[in-house]
Amino acid sequence: MTNGSRIAVDAMGGDEGLAVMLAGVARARRQFEGRGSDLRFILVGDEAAITEGLKSHPNLTAHSEIVHAPGVVGSSDKPSQAIRRAKTTSMGVAIDMVKQGRAAAAVSSGNTGALMAMAKLSLRTMPGIDRPALAAMLPSLGENDVVVLDLGANTECTARNLVQFAVMGAAYARTTLELQSPRVALLNIGSEDQKGTDEIRDAAQTLRLATHLPMTFTGFIEGDRLSRGEVDVIVCDGFSGNIALKTAEGTARFVADLLRRAFKSSMRSKIGFLISKPATDLLRHHLDPNNHNGAVFLGLNGLVLKSHGGANEIGVATAISVAAKMVRDDLTRRIAEDLGNFEAKAA
Known part of the structure; x- marks a missing residue:
C-alpha cells in the first residue's frame, strides 16, 4: 500500500x-x-x-x-x-x-x-466485464479461507458471466491469499461432467481450455464440500451463492448454540467445558463471521x-x-x- x-x-x-x-x-x-x-x-x-x-x-x-x-x-x-x-x-x-x-x-x-x-x-x-460479482471469504478446513462468488449480485448468470467470475475470483485469491495458481471450481449439483445446467457445463468447458491463466480449474464441486479446503475459489450464480452463504452462516450459529446447550446440560458437562475451553475458543473464533467479514464487488x-x-x-x-x-x-x-x-x- x-x-x-x-x-x-x-x-x-x-x-x-x-x-x-x-x-x-x-x-x-x-x-x-x-x-x-x-x-x-x-x-x-x-x-x-x-x-x-x-x-x-x-x-x-x-x-x-x-x-x-x-x-x-x-x-x-x-x-x-x-x-x-x-x-x-x-x-x-x-x-x-x-x-x-x-x-x-x-x-x-x-x-x-x-x-x-x-x-x-x-x-x-x-472493460470486458458484463456484470460485477460479490465475492467474500468463507472459513474452510484448508490452510486458507475459500473465495466464493457471486453471493447475490446476479441471480441469473450466463456461461460467459461465470467464466468472468472465475477469472476475477482467481485474481482475488492470488492477492488476498497470496497464491500463485488458485484452484477454481464451479458449484454444481454433482461432480460428473453431464450434471448441471447448460450454462454451468459450457462455463466448465471454457475454463478447461484456459490453461494460460494463473489458475487451476478443478471442475465441479458440490455444496457439502464448500468448506473442505479442496479448492481456493468457488464460482456460482448469485442465487445459489447467497443461499450457500446464508446456510453456512446458519449452520455455524447452530453448531455454536448446540455446543453452548450441551455444556450447560449438567455439572459434568460444565467441567468438560472448562477442560476443552481452548478448543472451543478456537472453534468460536473460526466460525465467527466477524473474522471473515468484507465482501467486495469485483x-x-x-x-x-x-x-x-x-x-x-x-x-x-x-x-x-x-x-x-x-x-x-x-x-x-x-x-x-x-x-x-x-x-x-x-x-
Missing part, C-alpha cells in the same frame, strides 16, 4: 450504528500502525455526529477527514430510491470519493442492493466493499483490513490484466 492511501467509510451504514463503525475504524488503524503504511480514512456521514463520536477515539482524528452527508440509505430502501438520493447519502458520497480518486476504496455496512446499484452506476464495470472500476450489517467493531475492522490489502495489491489492475490475457487468447 502506498503511503497516504485513504479508505472512505460510510459511517452511518449498518445495524449497529455510528459508534460501532468508528470503533471498527479505530481498531483497523491500530492494526496497521507500525507496518509502514499510512492508512487514512474519509468518514462520510453526519458531520456533527461523527465529530462527537471521534471524542472517544482521539488517536483517530489525526488520521481522518470528515465529509458531510446528511442522508442515510435505510435497510428497506429500494435501489432505485437510493440512487435518486445518492449525492446526499453517506453511502453514495463514500462511493463518489472512489470515483473522484480521493479514496482508494469504499466500505459500507448498509443496504446491499443499494450499494451494488450505486457502485455500478457510479464506477461502471471494467469487476468495477474501483473498490467497494460490503461489511455485514450486523458486524461488531472486529468485523468492521476486518472489512477495512481486506480493503486495505486489496489496495496494496492493486487488485483492480490484476483483474484487468488477467481478463485481457483471457480475451486475447480466446480471440
